[in-house]
Amino acid sequence: MGEFDLIARYFRRPVRRAALGVGDDCALLRVSPGCQLAVSSDMLVSGRHFLPDADPMALGHKALAVNLSDLAACGAQPLAFTLALALPDADPHWLAPFSRGLLALAQQHDCELVGGDTTQGPLNICITVFGEVPATSASSQALLRSGARPGDDLYVSGTLGDARLALEALRGQWTLPPALLATVAARLHQPTPRVALGLALRGVASAAIDVSDGLLGDLGHVLDASGVGASILADGLVTLMACRGDTLDAVVPRQHQQACVLAGGDDYELAFTAAANRRDAVAAAAAASATPVRRIGRIGSTPGMRVIDARGDTVTGDWQSFDHFG
Numbered sequence: 444m445g446e447f448d449l450i451a452r453y454f455r456r457p458v459r460r461a462a463l464g465v466g467d468d469c470a471l472l473r474v475s476p477g478c479q480l481a482v483s484s485d486m487l488v489s490g491r492h493f494l495p496d497a498d499p500m501a502l503g504h505k506a507l508a509v510n511l512s513d514l515a516a517c518g519a520q521p522l523a524f525t526l527a528l529a530l531p532d533a534d535p536h537w538l539a540p541f542s543r544g545l546l547a548l549a550q551q552h553d554c555e556l557v558g559g560d561t562t563q564g565p566l567n568i569c570i571t572v573f574g575e576v577p578a579t580s581a582s583s584q585a586l587l588r589s590g591a592r593p594g595d596d597l598y599v600s601g602t603l604g605d606a607r608l609a610l611e612a613l614r615g616q617w618t619l620p621p622a623l624l625a626t627v628a629a630r631l632h633q634p635t636p637r638v639a640l641g642l643a644l645r646g647v648a649s650a651a652i653d654v655s656d657g658l659l660g661d662l663g664h665v666l667d668a669s670g671v672g673a674s675i676l677a678d679g680l681v682t683l684m685a686c687r688g689d690t691l692d693a694v695v696p697r698q699h700q701q702a703c704v705l706a707g708g709d710d711y712e713l714a715f716t717a718a719a720n721r722r723d724a725v726a727a728a729a730a731a732s733a734t735p736v737r738r739i740g741r742i743g744s745t746p747g748m749r750v751i752d753a754r755g756d757t758v759t760g761d762w763q764s765f766d767h768f769g
Contacts, residue, residue: 449533449561453542458555460522472523472557478575479583481519485509489566494613499537501632502568503544508636509655510572511552512711515641516653518586519574521554527571529564552638577645584645586715591650591669595716597740598725600637602685603658604700605630607707617695626686634711640736643728644715651715657706662714663748672747675740677758680704683737705750716742 460473474480487506489495507524514521526545530538549556554572576585609627612619619627637653644651650669654661659675666673681687681700691700717725722738729736750758 449538453538454526454546454556454559456546456556458523458557460553460555472573474522474575477577477579479578479585481514481517481574481576481585482571483510483513483517484569484571485513486567486569488568495566498540498632500540500544503541503546504548504633506568506570507545507548507554507572508634509711510570511548511554511636511638512634512653512655512713514572514574515636515638516586516651516713517574517576518584518641518645518648518651519576520642521552521638522573522575523555523557524549524570524572526556526559527567527569528559528561529567530561531563531566552636586641586644586648586651588650588652588665588668590648591665591671591716591742592718593671593742593744594719595649595742596719596722596725596738597662597673597675597714597716597742598736598738599654599658599683599712599714600640600729600734600736601635601710601712602630602683603654603710603712604681604684604703604707605686606634606709607703608684608686608695608700610709619694620690623686623690623694630685631709634709636711637713637732637734639732640713640728640734643732644713644717644725647721647724647728648715648717651713654710654712654714655708657708658710658714659705659748660708665714665716666746666748669742670746672743672745672749673740674743674749674751675705676753677701677750678753680739683739 487493493502510524511521546556576583578584605627608617609631611617612624612627641651650665652661652665662673681697681704683704684700725736752758
C-alpha cells in the first residue's frame with residue numbers, strides 16, 4: 444500500500460465546514476465572522492507518550508483528545524485538524540482501528556480532518572488542531588492563563604491522578620485488582636476532552652489551563668502568567684481520583700494517591716479560576732456541560748504555591764510534575 448492509497452483509504456473524508464480538505468497542497472478553513480482562530484499542536488511519540496503495544500483504537504482517540512483539550516482550555520469551538528503520521532510500515536491491522544478511534548472522536552466534536560503528512564519511520568503522531576473563539580477588535584472571549592486575580596477561587600474538572608496510577612501499574616510499580624486497573628487504564632488511554640465545559644466557561648472563568656503534565660506544574664504556568672500565587676487544600680485531594688475507596692487504600696498508600704493527584708499528568712482535565720462571586724455561574728457551566736467540577740483552593744497575591752491542611756499549615760511532599768527535559 445502506497446502513501447496516497449493509505450491516506451485515501453483511512454483518512455480522506457468529505458468536509459463540510461472547511462472550504463477544502465485532504466488532497467491539495469493546503470487546506471482552506473472558513474472562520475466565522477467575528478471570531479479568532481485558535482491553533483494548537485501536540486506530538487505523541489512511541490515509548491515516550493504511549494507504550495509501544497498501545498491499543499491503536501484508543502491511541503487514535505487519545506491523539507486527538509489531547510489536542511481538543513487545549514482548545515477546551517482556551518474556550519474554543521473545534522473546527523478542524525491536520526495529522527502528521529510517521530509509521531514503521533503501512534499495516535492495515537493497525538491503521539484501521541487507529542483511524543476509527545481518531546475519526547470517531549473527531550465526529551463527536553464536529554472537527555474535520557483536513558490535511559497532514561505521512562512518512563515511514565518510528566511511530567510518531569503529530570496533530571495540529573484549529574478552533575474559533577468569538578472576538579471583536581477590542582476584546583476576545585478566549586480563556587487565557589494570564590487572567591487569574593487575588594481572591595479568585597481555584598477549580599478542577601473531573602478526576603485527577605488515575606492516569607498516573609495506571610501508568611505505574613502497567614510498568615509494574617503497583618499490583619492493582621483487575622477492576623481497579625480497568626478503571627484507571629481507561630483514564631490513561633481514552634481521556635475526555637472538556638470542550639463543552641471550556642465553551643460554557645467563556646465569560647465566567649478568569650483563567651484556564653488543561654492538566655497534561657500534572658496539576659501543580661500546569662497551575663504554575665497560570666500563576667506565572669497572572670503574577671499571583673495559590674493555596675490548595677490538601678484535605679480531600681485523594682477523593683479527586685475516580686478509583687478512590689477502600690480497594691485503592693488497600694494497595695496504594697494515601698500519600699502516593701495525593702502525589703498522583705498533584706503531579707500525575709495525562710489527566711486532560713481543566714484547571715481554572717473564577718471570581719468568588721461567580722460560584723453560581725461556575726455551577727451553571729458545570730451543569731450545562733454535564734461536567735463535574737470541584738473547588739480546591741484560592742488565588743492569593745503572594746507569588747508561589749502552597750498546599751495547606753484544614754488549619755492552614757503547609758503540607759510538603761515530593762510532587763514533581765512531568766517535564767520532558769527536566
